[in-house]
Amino acid sequence: MNRILDTVDVLVTGGGVSGCAAALAAARAGAKTMLVERNGFLGGIASSSMISNIYNHYIARDGRQVMRGIGVEVADRLVARGAGTPAWKFPDGRLVHDPEQLKLVLDEMMDEAGVRVLLNTLAYDPIVEDGTVCGVHVDTPDGRFIIRAGVVVDTSGECDILWQAGAPTRYAAGLSTLTFKMSNVNLEALYLHFKAHPETFPIGIDAMKNFDEFQDVWLNRNVLYFPHSGGEDWDLFQNAIKAGTFRKEIGQIFGMDSSCIIGMKGMDTAVINSQFWRIVSIDPEVVSPAELEAHEMCYYVADFMRRTIPGFEHARICQISDELAIRVSRGIVGEETFDKDERTVRGDIESNDPTANGTDIEYRILRSVEADERYKKSDDQLEANICVPDVIACRPQQKNFKLTGEFVSNYTVDIPFGVMVPLGVENILSASGKGVSAVPQTMLRYQSAGMALGQAAGAAAALAVQKGVRVRDVPIRELQALLLKQDVYLGDEARLKTLGLV
Amino acid sequence: MQTLIKDRQCDIIVIGGTLEGCVAAIAAAKRGKRVMLLEKGGSLGGMASNGLCAWLDAPSASDPDVDEIRTELLKRLGLDDSPAGVVYPDQQLKVVLGEWLRDAGVTFLTHVFVSDPIRDGEKIVGFTANGKTEPFRITAGRALDATDIMETAGMAGLEVIETSGTVSGAVKLNGFDARRIPLLDGWDVAGGTLGRLDVSFDSCFGGLRFHCERPRTILPTGTGELLLSDLVCEVAYCDALTLSSALMGMRRFAYALRDHLREETEGMADVNVIHVAPRLNAYGTRRVSEPPRTLSLLNNDGRAYSNSAALEKGVAALR
Structure with a gap:
């Protein structure tokens, strides 16, 4: 006998940043909203894995802000409490923040918006009646309950509810990392080391161009940011590997020289992102042992850094992530699909490399000069916005640094609604950045796109309930009008006119 | 709809990767049992790690089995014992417990939530567990709930008799x-x-x-x-x-x-x-009815948490 815990308009399954944005958007649009999260905190990977930077896909190369909404609100709130880079609204900038306070900011926003939150709880086994999802099961210490919902927004990262409901999905064996935080770190000493040896700083890696940018970010924006994969071009790591005093691969774990180091001035701590495990499966029987190996490697890398990296002589691990951060794995096959050129196509894209590592592809598209047509970005020289009719947010077009010397362009790319709409089931959307319909699967990951997608999904869900229509049939103009009211950027004046929104 | 289920068998299923749960699993494995341990969070140790209760207090009484476990725990942490107890690195305990379970041959799964009990008459002999892939149906000879507030009580149909x-x-x-x-x-x-x-x-x-x-x-x-x-x-x-x-x-x-x-x-x-701390200390806030021979509940005693008590409970779990 299943008791009903609650009946809501919008149920969000998964409290990562996308899910939080969805819950907020739905609640602010007037929907009775509930959020279920398996961890004991909000923010998902961004929190658990201390991903202390939000890639600045808010600002185009010429400094115009082309992404707004909940993502920016979260950033501004972090800055307001002294927990984020004060001056982040500049091109190629990154919002570095204290990941622990991201949990706090999200808690406050849920409370203010009246979203009911259930932590340490798994939503599972969706209730599907005549092909329509109308709720989920949750088990609590008091037993099993049902939550009934008008619309479900599945932001579980891996489309768990959608997959269980039988919606078609794709799988890309992406990369994952177990991050850790070290205390007693002397960030100034690390900066001074690179100041004395600027030629050893990597070029064009991970949206950081060179030493000058590294220095500017430290001196003027109070952030130390050594880019992810920078260690592969860093003599301190590479000499040790050649000398045999450091191994970059042990067991299932590799890339231990990837060495991203992020810290905020005045906090004496740094988050280290430095190993990979390829997500050959998301089955707990495969993941749990790999997670333990990655955990062990955190200590291996930390020990090496203590012996080798300036500023880390007295550093120690003070916090370790409780889960492997999955960059990309399972996503839906949607009504529309986002492709490697950031264009949207109707229907599916025949992926000629179904087990491709999504993150490898991203690396190749954006960072290397690759002859293989599967990975070559077609439009590095494009000088125009990429527009779609069902735009729910914009972001700057991404560029290949090796070919163009830039990471983002002055032009924008529209993010479409249709990549969140699954096939074969009604009244459920997939809104995690890494879980939408994209080939390669990686194309819309990163927190900024995730929050934009979540916001649109939450708004669409609320609208669908109000109008009594299936969420896939939500009138796009009305959704766009609602998003404009929520301060989302959908294009300039001319564009809004074309869309019939002014 | 996804309907596949993965069937697994073992001798003992432990719900909850708390310190007492891990110790119970290790003690059982030392006796030659096949053990599976399920934890709904991402890491092991409960209060002893993520609960930031990072002091291994002195044991309340002398018990050779508890002493042996305690000695091995400290050895794996790289620390010596002392009469007043030992402060240890809370985060390191997570990886120490994982390695210890692995060395003992215990299969442990993180990020899995148990749901339906599997019964053999009155006795609960296993649980279904859910995660990101197909559910597991894990059948054992015996089930132990090592969670702080008897998480399985609701699904097992046990009545809550007291809360604070x-x-x-x-x-x-x-x-x-x-x-x-x-x-x-x-x-x-x-x-x-x-x-x-x-x-x-x-x-x-x-x-x-x-x-x-x-x-x-x-x-x-x-x-x-x-x-x-x-x-x-x-x-x-x-x-x-x-x-x-x-x-x-x-x-x-x-x-x-x-x-x-x-x-x-x-x-x-x-x-x-x-x-x-991403978890609250809720020890002692719940008591549930405990019909005999159904399911072992390690923390159904209303006691406050301590690491030394956790070691004792883990060792005593299968006696």
């Missing part, structure tokens, strides 16, 4: 001057200093009241860290929604406390929060 309304949280701080902070009743143990911080503070969040009066303090030697516990929240009933509100409010309370410490407390003008 006080849960507590903890926070890890740095950026203070250890020589100047107002530490009361400070005493040195191996690996650190214990005591209470001379602070009194209260606040309200989400309709719940939070307070701390001279909270317990652990200062691990040479780390620059301070672990503060006994951050108390009064709740009317420990149901899932209330516990969620309490957990969220506790985080906000920890930061409000940080601000208070910065303003009011000697040696803490620049104190920072490294992290807030």
